[in-house]
Amino acid sequence: MAVTIYDVAKEAGVSIATVSKALNDSYTIPDHTKAVIRETADRLGYRPNARAKNFARQASGTVLFITDLYQNIAFENPHMFEIISGITTYLDRKDYALTLKPLSRQEAPLYIRDIIQQRQADALMIHAYILSTELAAILSRTDFPYLVIGKPSFRCNICWIDVNHEQAGQLAANYLLDKGYRRMAFIMGNEEDSLSQSRLTGINQVMSEEELAIEVVRNQSVYSLDDQVLDRLLTRPPRPEVLLCSNNHLALHCLQQIRRLGLKIPEDIGLLTFDNYPFSMLTDPAITAVEVDMHEMGVNAARFVLQRIHKPNLQTQSYCTSPSILERAST
Numbered sequence: 001m002a003v004t005i006y007d008v009a010k011e012a013g014v015s016i017a018t019v020s021k022a023l024n025d026s027y028t029i030p031d032h033t034k035a036v037i038r039e040t041a042d043r044l045g046y047r048p049n050a051r052a053k054n055f056a057r058q059a060s061g062t063v064l065f066i067t068d069l070y071q072n073i074a075f076e077n078p079h080m081f082e083i084i085s086g087i088t089t090y091l092d093r094k095d096y097a098l099t100l101k102p103l104s105r106q107e108a109p110l111y112i113r114d115i116i117q118q119r120q121a122d123a124l125m126i127h128a129y130i131l132s133t134e135l136a137a138i139l140s141r142t143d144f145p146y147l148v149i150g151k152p153s154f155r156c157n158i159c160w161i162d163v164n165h166e167q168a169g170q171l172a173a174n175y176l177l178d179k180g181y182r183r184m185a186f187i188m189g190n191e192e193d194s195l196s197q198s199r200l201t202g203i204n205q206v207m208s209e210e211e212l213a214i215e216v217v218r219n220q221s222v223y224s225l226d227d228q229v230l231d232r233l234l235t236r237p238p239r240p241e242v243l244l245c246s247n248n249h250l251a252l253h254c255l256q257q258i259r260r261l262g263l264k265i266p267e268d269i270g271l272l273t274f275d276n277y278p279f280s281m282l283t284d285p286a287i288t289a290v291e292v293d294m295h296e297m298g299v300n301a302a303r304f305v306l307q308r309i310h311k312p313n314l315q316t317q318s319y320c321t322s323p324s325i326l327e328r329a330s331t
Contacts, residue, residue, distance in 0.1 A: 003046040012040040023048055025094065027310045048095075062097050063087075063305060064115065067127035069102035076223060076249075078277050079294045080127065083149060086298020087125065094306055096122070109134045116144040123305045125149060128160065145308035147301055147316075153194045159308075161301050163292045164319035165195055169202025172272060172290045175325050176242055177210060181270060185215040185233060185240040187250045189222030196222070196246035199274060203244065215240060223249040230257050234269070242270035242331065248279040251287055271330040285329035292323045 009016045014037065022029045022037040029037075040046075065084065074081065088098045099121070103111055108130045115121060116138070126135075128150025136156040139146055148160040176184060186203060188196035200216065207214050217233060219225055233240065234257065245251035251273035258265060265271050265285055272288045273280050280287040300320045308314050 003044045005046070005048070007044055008037065008041050008046050011044060012037050025306070025310070027307075061095060062099055062121045063091055063123045063125060063302070064099050064101055064121040065125045065127075066101045066103050066108065066112065066130065068104050068130050069100070075278075077129075079275070082277075082294035083298040083301070086295040086300075087302040088298075089295075090299045090302035091306075096306065103130060105130045105132050105135075108132070109138055113138050116142050119144075123147075123309055125301060125305055128152060128162075143312045145305055145312065147305045147308070149297075149301055151198075151317075159304075159316050161297070161304065161316060161318055161320055163294070163297060163321060163323070165198035166202035166205070167319070168274060168290050168292060168323040169199035169204075170206050171202075171323050171325060172199070172244055172274070173203045173206035173214075175290075175327075176244070176270070176272065176331070177206070179270075179331055181242045181331075182212060183215075183238060183241045184212075184244060185217055185242075186244045186246070187217050187219075187225065187230075187254060188246040189219055189250075191218065193222050193246070199246060214244075219250075223247065225250060225253045225257075227257065230254065231261070234258065234261055234263065240269065242266075242272060245271070245273045248273055248275055248277065248287075252279045252283065255283055255287070265330050276326055280326075280328070288328045288331040289326045290323050291326050293321050296321045 005016055005019055009019045012019065014033070018029060018033070019037055022034045023041065025034070065087065067080065084098070091098050108126070109132065112124065112126070112135060115124065123145035126146060126148050128148055131148060131152055133154060136152065136158050139148070139158045140156065146159065148158055149162070151160055151162040152158065186200055188200065203214055217229060243254050245254055251271060255265065255271060258269060258271070263269055272290070274290045276289040276291040280289040297320055304316060
């Protein structure tokens with residue numbers, strides 16, 4: 001005979017209501033009591049019916065992840081799928097499902113407003129790429145559980161979580177200074193590349209403390225370089241001792257140009273990239289990278305958004321996970 005919630009309550013010495021709340025991670029039940037009840041349920045082999053659980057908590061068991069899934073996004077923004085992997089890992093443990101909804105920045109405000117009004121999901125996770133001032137205004141007025149993945153590019157009072165890209169820039173600059181590099185150049189995208197701009201802010205903070213400056217090369221695209229600009233940088237005296245690239249695409253382009261000019265890495269010039277994926281570990285030489293655990297960021301984001309379901313007044317504007325250096329032959 002299948003083990004029931006009544007069996008778990010009797011074995012744990014608590015009421016049926018307490019068991020139900022504990023297994024649904026209610027904030028009204030102490031963590032110690034939750035741990036005892038969960039251990040008892042696992043030991044007895046109790047498996048709650050997902051449909052019954054959702055009915056009891058008057059929920060759909062669904063979290064909606066909204067972003068713009070445009071063509072080539074997997075190539076341009078591989079972080080997103082590491083984040084989604086972390087989110088699903090955590091939600092699955094809590095008997096929630098993640099549903100993806102592709103929307104453009106223009107479509108998002110009206111669609112999300114309807115979702116909130118109709119309660120079509122238990123919570124929303126929104127990628128900052130589609131965030132606009134109109135959408136931020138909607139989110140700031142609602143008590144519906146949501147979380148924006150990525151720091152907004154404008155001032156607002158909505159809930160968000162992100163990686164500290166300034167800290168990543170500081171880590172990169174300190175590492176290169178410790179390796180003896182002084183003449184550095186930062187290769188980045190255009191003025192709208194807010195992620196690279198945050199990294200540059202961190203780099204500048206460290207360099208200014210050493211009374212040094214870093215040369216900045218901005219491009220029309222986040223993922224491609226002007227060969228002539230790069231050639232002038234690499235051939236004029238004195239050339240930089242190391243290039244810091246804001247992403248793998250730019251780093252690969254730099255590596256190819258350095259080779260074309262007959263220069264050697266790291267003997268003639270060093271190379272560092274932000275983010276490990278998708279090329280840095282595959283090149284020859286392998287490129288030193290500043291890496292952040294985006295899977296863990298997804299886990300943290302999912303944990304927070306489920307907490308908001310139980311505590312609607314919970315707020316956050318925070319950074320999570322710390323960057324690390326993956327040292328390789330290019331430095």
